[in-house]
Amino acid sequence: MFRNIYQGGFLSILYSCGSSPLKLWDVHVKNGYIRRITDEEIKSLALEIAGTNVATTYIYCPAYPKKALGIKLPFLIIIIKNMKKYFTFEITILDDKDMHRRFRVSNFQTTTRIRPFSTSMPIGLSGGWNQIQFNLSDFTRRAYSTNYIETTRIQIHANCRVRRVYFADRQGFNTCIN
Structure with a gap:
């Protein structure tokens, strides 16, 4: 999707205030809901x-399974609200071993587990909004002792509120919650 597009500094893939925040995304809903x-x-x-x-309830990007995001910016930033329920997100990347x-x-999750193709790790969220x-x-x-090449896919699962999802070329690239 973005592989052949200039990716300078900052690339937003979801902004909840935009006219169609899920334009690049698709949804899967079973026993839940997704709404603005x-x-x-x-x-x-x-x-x-x-x-x-x-x-069973999540959003994913890109919407088409055969497509890849192709985002080379190494920092993923998600502005998210802790709803004090179980929550998870997944990022699929391509590394320099073509894996x-x-x-x-x-x-x-309470401990980090590294397997050949997936790593699961815990996150602690503060009450309210988190970056x-x-x-x-x-x-x-x-x-994996390999080098990051690009992000190919992202999924955000229930239970949370999302304000923005973006990629940046450096840490501390800040956007306001509002």
Whole structure:
């Protein structure tokens, strides 16, 4: 999708206040819902993903399974609200060994597990809104002793509110929650 497009500094793939925040995404909903709501804390729109099982309600990008994001920027930043329920997200990357690897981050995982093609790790979220900064290059190097090439896919599962999902070329590339 973005492989042949200039990727300078910052690339947003979801912004809850935009006219069609899920334009690049598709949804899977079973025993849950995905809707845009006005969050009372920030007094602005957010995308709420909720379900009885984190595995059955999620959004994913790109929408087409045969496509790849092709995003080379190494920092994934997600602005997300902790809903005090089980939550997870997954990122699939391509490394310099031409291997697809998946990082699964969740608040119900207690230990990090590294397998040949996937790594699962815990995350602790503060109450309310959080800015998650995920250094894909560093995690790829530490988990697999390979180099990060690009992000091919991302999934965000229930239960959370999402404000923005973007990639950046450096840590600390900040956008305002509002």
